[in-house]
Amino acid sequence: MQEKIRRFSRKREAIRNALAMTKTHPDAEWLYCAVKPQFPDLSLATVYRNLCEMKKNGEIQSVAVFGGRERFDAVTENHSHFICDKCGKIDDFDAVNHDGSIDKLAQEDFDGKIVYHTLVFHGVCPDCLSKTAD
Amino acid sequence: MQEKIRRFSRKREAIRNALAMTKTHPDAEWLYCAVKPQFPDLSLATVYRNLCEMKKNGEIQSVAVFGGRERFDAVTENHSHFICDKCGKIDDFDAVNHDGSIDKLAQEDFDGKIVYHTLVFHGVCPDCLSKTAD
DNA sequence: ATTATAATGATAATAATTATCATTAGGAGC
């Protein structure tokens, strides 16, 4: 089967850039709203399509699913995340150092193939903590 | 507000046991099918309700979401997982040793509250690898 | 400019999960 040739798309670029520019690890709808002003004829389906494709290509990664919504990250280098289970905020979490070596370690004595890993800390963020202090 | 008293429920027990007895890290529907023979009047809603509640209580944990379905684990002690991105199989993955100490490490210099973490390796399982070998 | 087809918009379809509400059952008190 012939490999599909990939064409340039200004909307895909805009979606990619919007994702790269935020640290909120947004979902599809957030990105739709972010790019919509620049391309008023943007369709939500296009956002989903491109996110799915860029993810398959390894250009972006899926960080977590919160409240049934998939959340994305333009940074594909190894880094861990913190997710607040109260408000759903997701932050990069570099306090715990871990690089690709953990994948190599996992690969030893394993017959399958390790491609990547996710390390996600769950808890309550500072903001929600102070609100809960009743 | 009065704390809701929790009553015993034989169906909840059956769901919990079905989850404890498998190593497949199943989703709600799988558990529904597993418990249905024992309780023919079981409703899928009951499975969802109890999974949600036991998760909130910390009795079980959610391991990952694959193909839009949430997958559960009765084991709440720290252990990592491997998920095959081809077939969705999820296995315990103890090759990489990590205990609760990583949470303590993460907690240092962090103003929020760390509750737990998930470490999930993604890749292709041995079975799918051999099938792909064309 | 012509042409092939990748990408898109609009929307219908799908599917997992949640909400609703009338009914059933756990368990405390008698």
Add this chain to the structure above:
DNA sequence: GCTCCTAATGATAATTATTATCATTATAAT
């Protein structure tokens, strides 16, 4: 045992994120 309160449930409708469909548009090679 029986009564009562209400947690738990079954059946099903509603919600909602995501995916599929298909006619139209845009990319880029010639």
